[in-house]
Amino acid sequence: MTAAAFPPRMPFVTARWRKSSALPGFNLTLGFTLFYLSAVILIPLAALAIKPWSLGAGGVWNVITQPRVVHALELSFGGSAIGAAINIVFGLAVAWTLVRYDFPGKRLIDAFVDLPFALPTAVAGIALSTLYAPNGWLGAPLAALGIKAAYAPLGVIIALTFIGLPFVVRTLQPVLTDLGREAEEASATLGATRLQTFRRVVLPALLPALMTGGTLAFARAVGEYGSVIFIAGNLPMKSEIAPLLIVIKLEEFDYAGAAAIGLTMLVASFFILLVLNLIQRVLLARR
């Protein structure tokens, strides 16, 4: 720590493998970053990664290939992907409206977007299940149409969509603000239709931000527990999410089994996020 506090005295450490920056404080900030990441992320995750192996590799494989676990993982990841996709479409519409137009109450609506961030997840879950239950304001008309919203897999998607919305909107807003209208106007004067302008000019510029927002919404949804359990119905092989199975394993004092599912989710999330990041790099490089 003391060495890191006086970076100018040890320039030789950094000179060889890093372009020296005019900005001072590299050692200090890197040291802090590593320490902080270790304390907050790496050490807890390492504990999670070590725990399941008390079952042996075969035991871990047994846990995560049980049909019920596989189904729960599919629901958690699939539901999160659908939720993120919905948010990408409608989040774009919301962000577009909030950035491009002025209307009374705009500030208020803008503030509403953050509510899913601020609300305790249990409150969100109870509110959503009240609303979408067969006797709820939205659930009753849906039930009349023969659609079961709460206490079915659809309920899981509703909850995961709800909590993901702010991620897409808040990531898009600054990009949309920066985009400026000149490019669109130029495109229009060159004879492009509105759809062409959107597809060829606006969308490519927004795509990286859309993907970032969608990725964040997805990542948040995969691990979501609090809001989902109130609306899902939690029936095994039907509407049971993976985080609930983890809680059930914990109730059985099966810490290793719980960690095995947790680790599977972690590894799967990591690879999905990695691939999304790579795609994004390619997109950015093409611009």
Place this chain on the structure above:
Amino acid sequence: MRKIHALIAATALIAGGAQAANVTLLNVSYDPTRELYKAENAAFAAQWKAKTGDTVTINQSHGGSGAQSRAVIDGLDADVVTLALAYDIDAISQKAQLLPANWQSRLPEHSTPYTSTIVFLVRKGNPWKVHDWPDLVKPGIQVVTPNPKTSGGARWSYLAAWAYAEKAPGGDANKAKAFVANLYSHVPVLDTGARGSTTTFVNRGIGDVLLSWENEAYLALDELGRDKFEIVYPKVSILAEPPVAILDKNVDRHGTRKVAEAYLNFLYSKEGQEIEAKNYYRARDPQVAAAHAKQFPQLKLYTIDEVFGGWTKAQATHFADGGVFDQIYKPK
């Protein structure tokens, strides 16, 4: 962890020595006992003050019984535990050694000062004409009960259904398994706790029957009006025994053994029993029980020992990973 605990203990000792007149107890309990222990704590504190001059403050913690047990094992510094079922206290004894394995024989009545049972809550007028267990598997009927994996009350409900089917004329373990599997195929929602299921049934309008703790069912009637729901007593059910225990290692470290013991004994006293009966728990004391007999209809109550051979066995057979409850939900 050890060091931190030692440090807390040392601080507690110093603090305890300096002001002997102020004692704090932590009672870690399960979900539906909030109202009960609020009343018990106030009454006990008054009695203790009168007897010893000391002021005792009892803090409460509530949650799913299994989750509470795990919290204590992981270090929640409770003086006494009052949980939904004996297995959850067995787990504390086995995994954290905070109390001896024979804890249940240290207090009268298997350490359960009050009992309860599982009853049916139905909508007013009993539209499905539910009177006993076989009515719960009528085609099309929906039954709400929490997940036995996460809820203590749900385990009692499951065992009550099983006990009915096994002890019915011509019943055996295979028939019981088929009945319970059939019953759970009528369950549209598995909440994680008893309160969650009550909310689903009462506020969301889901299902036709709620399998419920007796005390929770009466509480629902009190809160939501007797004009909307009625309680149906099946012919047989299970004797639910929610036990209480002192955590020896913790009370010795806190120096609170005497007051903790007095607290648990108070639950057996006339005054304590009266409070339990008022909160819709079945009192052990014959006189108190007789005084409230009208509230608690007599029905055949099987004990977990006579049907299942005790909690450890019931837990291993039915609720452990891959147990009967998991088999019910195995895809065919």
